[in-house]
Amino acid sequence: MQAAAAKFEVGLEGGMLKLIARGDWRARNIGLIDTALRDFEDDSTGRDIIIDVKAVDKLDTTGAMVLQRVLHSSAGRSDKSRIVGASPIHDALLKQVEAHLAPCSVAPTRMNAFILMLERLGQGVINAYFASLQILSFVGLTLTTASRALINPSRMRFTSIFAHMEEAGLNAVPIIGLMSFLIGAVIAFMGAKILRQFGAEVFVVEMVAIGVLRELGVLLAAILIAGRSGSAFTAQIGSMKLREEIDAMRVLGLDPIEVLVLPRAIALVLMMPVLAFISAMIGLVGGGLVAWQSMDISPALFLTRMQESIAMSNFWVGLIKAPFFAFAVAIVGCYQGMEVEGSAESLGLRTTLSVVQSLFLVIVLDAFFAMFFLEIDF
Amino acid sequence: MAANGATKNIIEVRGLKTQFGDFVVHENLDLDVHEGEILGVVGGSGTGKSVLMRSIIGLKPPSAGKITVFGEEFYEASEREQREIEQRWGVLFQGGALFSSLTVAQNIMAPINEHLHLPEALARDIAALKISMSGLPPEAGSKYPSELSGGMSKRAGLARALALDPELLFLDEPTAGLDPIGATKFDDLIVSLKKSLGLTVFMVTHDLDTLHSTCDRVAVLAEKRVIACGTIEEVRRTGHPWIEEYFGGPRGRAALGERPAPKTSARGEAL
Numbered sequence: 001m002q003a004a005a006a007k008f009e010v011g012l013e014g015g016m017l018k019l020i021a022r023g024d025w026r027a028r029n030i031g032l033i034d035t036a037l038r039d040f041e042d043d044s045t046g047r048d049i050i051i052d053v054k055a056v057d058k059l060d061t062t063g064a065m066v067l068q069r070v071l072h073s074s075a076g077r078s079d080k081s082r083i084v085g086a087s088p089i090h091d092a093l094l095k096q097v098e099a100h101l102a103p104c105s106v107a108p109t110r111m112n113a114f115i116l117m118l119e120r121l122g123q124g125v126i127n128a129y130f131a132s133l134q135i136l137s138f139v140g141l142t143l144t145t146a147s148r149a150l151i152n153p154s155r156m157r158f159t160s161i162f163a164h165m166e167e168a169g170l171n172a173v174p175i176i177g178l179m180s181f182l183i184g185a186v187i188a189f190m191g192a193k194i195l196r197q198f199g200a201e202v203f204v205v206e207m208v209a210i211g212v213l214r215e216l217g218v219l220l221a222a223i224l225i226a227g228r229s230g231s232a233f234t235a236q237i238g239s240m241k242l243r244e245e246i247d248a249m250r251v252l253g254l255d256p257i258e259v260l261v262l263p264r265a266i267a268l269v270l271m272m273p274v275l276a277f278i279s280a281m282i283g284l285v286g287g288g289l290v291a292w293q294s295m296d297i298s299p300a301l302f303l304t305r306m307q308e309s310i311a312m313s314n315f316w317v318g319l320i321k322a323p324f325f326a327f328a329v330a331i332v333g334c335y336q337g338m339e340v341e342g343s344a345e346s347l348g349l350r351t352t353l354s355v356v357q358s359l360f361l362v363i364v365l366d367a368f369f370a371m372f373f374l375e376i377d378f
Numbered sequence: 379m380a381a382n383g384a385t386k387n388i389i390e391v392r393g394l395k396t397q398f399g400d401f402v403v404h405e406n407l408d409l410d411v412h413e414g415e416i417l418g419v420v421g422g423s424g425t426g427k428s429v430l431m432r433s434i435i436g437l438k439p440p441s442a443g444k445i446t447v448f449g450e451e452f453y454e455a456s457e458r459e460q461r462e463i464e465q466r467w468g469v470l471f472q473g474g475a476l477f478s479s480l481t482v483a484q485n486i487m488a489p490i491n492e493h494l495h496l497p498e499a500l501a502r503d504i505a506a507l508k509i510s511m512s513g514l515p516p517e518a519g520s521k522y523p524s525e526l527s528g529g530m531s532k533r534a535g536l537a538r539a540l541a542l543d544p545e546l547l548f549l550d551e552p553t554a555g556l557d558p559i560g561a562t563k564f565d566d567l568i569v570s571l572k573k574s575l576g577l578t579v580f581m582v583t584h585d586l587d588t589l590h591s592t593c594d595r596v597a598v599l600a601e602k603r604v605i606a607c608g609t610i611e612e613v614r615r616t617g618h619p620w621i622e623e624y625f626g627g628p629r630g631r632a633a634l635g636e637r638p639a640p641k642t643s644a645r646g647e648a649l
Binding site: 026027031034061066089092096097099101102104105106107108343 | 500570
């Protein structure tokens with residue numbers, strides 16, 4: 001017995017084709033002869049065939065399928081075509097397979113690439129339109145739920161709020177601090193290098209202070225929270241959605257907005273100003289240290305100069321923006337979580353969307369605030 | 379080990395101990411699965427039926443004891459040997475466990491492309507064959523798992539389990555969640571596949587009808603071990619209270635009543 005490979009020979013017997021199969025006709029061996037067999041099928045169109053499988057010592061469903069395919073490949077074959085010499089076990093296998101030879105589709109049929117592109121474009125525009133409407137209605141839903149909870153504070157889930165404040169707020173302090181410190185330091189370095197050309201090194205104080213207090217402190221905190229907590233909200237709520245937990249809540253008379261969305265939104269709105277404050281302060285420390293080290297502006301000088309030339313409004317502008325950024329991040333995170341459906345793939349897609357959209361919204365809001373404060377001269 | 383000395387054991391479990399932290403699920407558990415049989419594993423909820431299956435297929439290393447499949451100890455084998463053993467068994471998880479980013483046909487082709495390196499056209503043909511054999515319509519091939527009903531997911535999972543022509547098939551509650559007609563069809567399907575493909579089947583089930591219509595032997599899990607193993611008649615003869623309650627309860631008797639077994643029918647009615 002040579003069991004190593006699948007082999008076949010073709011001959012003639014009494015005016016009919018005869019194919020003798022030998023060896024190990026199992027899936028891993030069939031791959032090597034499949035092309036040759038398909039060529040043979042094409043060549044033998046319309047002719048009767050006898051397939052002799054006496055010399056096949058191992059057969060699996062794939063082998064049986066290929067043998068049956070050769071037998072049935074051509075419409076011109078009459079009833080005289082058959083498989084002979086099969087052992088009882090192989091015969092059972094061949095019979096089992098014969099009933100299941102229908103081909104099947106592997107993937108959904110694809111359209112013409114150009115039309116597909118147009119369709120995607122149109123779909124994208126429509127989706128964007130409806131998504132913005134839905135986000136707006138989600139904002140409205142959250143705000144009405146929030147006002148109901150404010151009127152009746154027993155509806156506030158304080159345990160949940162505090163848990164999210166710790167997770168999304170407190171636990172984010174180290175990383176936000178590190179980032180702000182480095183950014184503050186980098187600004188001071190860059191500023192020092194440029195301002196030195198004009199002999200105006202001391203203006204580095206204004207540069208760092210205005211930059212960090214007005215924009216970067218709160219922006220860094222918001223960006224980090226969007227990446228850290230916005231995505232977490234989407235994943236948490238999304239996986240609950242997948243396991244039908246949200247449906248169970250609705251059926252039990254629990255409002256998912258009240259139980260899941262509101263505590264997260266409140267926690268972020270409360271914590272973001274704190275984080276923005278910490279971020280700004282540590283940013284100043286970073287800038288101040290660099291100014292001290294590379295330009296001999298002592299901390300005392302740094303502080304005096306800040307008090308003299310930086311209006312307090314810069315600090316307030318930064319802090320006022322924080323709760324708005326927080327609300328945007330929380331709403332987008334929770335909304336995308338609620339939109340998850342079906343599969344793990346949808347969860348991944350929604351988490352990505354959540355981070356991208358909340359970052360986008362934070363930057364857009366920031367631009368609006370910049371114009372607004374410029375107009376009112378604050 | 380078994381009454382018939384000639385039967386070969388495909389799976390041998392000896393002195394298995396499984397625990398999660400301090401919680402011991404199995405202790406001193408012995409089990410044999412003979413070549414070419416369908417073994418049904420039954421037991422109350424929480425007796426670790428699925429855990430036992432996971433231990434055997436290499437997903438939950440035991441705390442003590444020995445598990446031999448195809449004469450080789452899986453957890454002792456090298457990584458390469460493990461990959462080879464894995465190609466010889468197929469597993470149907472409870473929910474089907476289909477890869478959600480692939481269509482049904484692509485799910486079936488995944489192990490084929492990974493292990494066999496066949497031409498694309500042949501792999502497609504094999505996928506079509508398995509889809510048809512597991513009782514799915516041809517158009518199911520291009521569907522994504524999220525578009526399938528529970529019964530179809532199970533069939534698709536079975537088709538994927540059969541992709542590499544395994545010698546040994548693990549089924550975790552194959553008929554749970556199916557309607558009675560679908561469940562009966564699934565039972566028939568497993569019996570006919572076992573006959574034509576020469577499969578050995580390890581089946582975790584709660585379904586008494588499935589036990590009666592498909593299983594050659596039944597292993598009963600209770601008290602952290604296999605308290606009885608044999609044909610349904612043999613198992614009932616042990617007289618263990620849980621077994622009596624299980625087979626003697628209204629559902630057990632209803633399932634027995636359809637196919638009266640001469641030895642126990644009198645006793646079954648007397649209960």
